[in-house]
C-alpha cells in the first residue's frame with residue numbers, strides 16, 4: 001500500500017479532491033505546503049493593503065512563509081464533527097497557485113462554514129478567484145452536504161467582495177472590526193443550500209468544465225462523527 005493510500009485510509013480528508021478542467025482543489029500535504037509557503041512569501045497583496053484580520057502576510061519573505069507553515073500545521077487536524085477547517089490547495093494545470101479554505105464550528109449540528117482564500121499575485125485578477133470559489137461551493141454543498149456557506153470581506157477588498165457577489169452569495173449585513181489597530185467595515189455574505197440549488201448550473205457554467213468530486217463520502221462520515 002502506498003504511503004498516501006495509508007494516510008487516506010486513516011485520515012479521509014487527505015483524499016478529498018475537486019476538479020473542473022485545469023482547476024483542482026486538493027488537500028495540502030507537506031510538499032504542496034512548502035510550495036504554497038514560497039508562493040505567499042512572494043506577496044499576496046500590495047504593501048499598503050491588508051485583506052486579512054490576522055496580518056500573517058506581513059514581514060520578511062521567510063516570516064511570511066513560516067506563517068503559512070505554522071498556520072497550516074496548526075489547523076490540519078481540525079476535520080471533525082465539532083470543528084471543520086478545510087484548507088485546500090488550488091492547483092492550475094497541476095501548479096499550486098493559492099489556497100481555498102472553509103471553516104466553522106459544530107459542523108455535525110450546523111453544517112455551516114465560512115470560506116476564505118488567497119492567490120499568488122501573478123494569478124490574481126484573471127477570474128481564477130471566482131472559479132475556485134465556485135468549485136469550493138460544489139465541494140461543500142454537493143460533496144460534504146453543507147447547509148450554509150458564509151463569507152466576509154473588508155469593504156475595501158474589491159476583488160473579494162466581487163467574488164462573493166459573482167458566485168451568488170447574498171449580502172448579509174456588515175459590522176465594524178479592528179484591522180491593524182484601526183476601525184474597518186466588514187461585509188458579510190451568505191449562501192444557503194436552496195440558493196446553491198438555484199445557482200448550481202450558472203456556477204458550473206462559470207467553471208466551464210464538468211465538476212468531479214472525489215473522496216467526499218468518508219469525509220462526510222468522519223464529520224458526522226461516524227468515521
Ligand SMILES: CC(C)(COP(=O)(O)OP(=O)(O)OC[C@H]1O[C@@H](n2cnc3c(N)ncnc32)[C@H](O)[C@@H]1OP(=O)(O)O)[C@@H](O)C(=O)NCCC(=O)NCCS
Nearest residue numbers: 051117118119124125126127128129130153158159160162
Ligand atoms: C480575493 C482573491 C482570491 C480574488 O481572486 P481573483 O482571481 O483576483 O478575482 P477574480 O479575477 O475572479 O475577480 C473577481 C472580480 O473581482 C473584481 N476585481 C478583481 N481584481 C480587482 C482589483 N484589483 N480591484 C478591483 N476589483 C477587482 C472584478 O470585478 C472581478 O470581476 P470581473 O471578472 O467581472 O471583472 C484574490 O484577489 C486574492 O488572493 N487577493 C488577496 C487575498 C485576499 O484578499 N483574500 C480574501 C480575504 S477575505
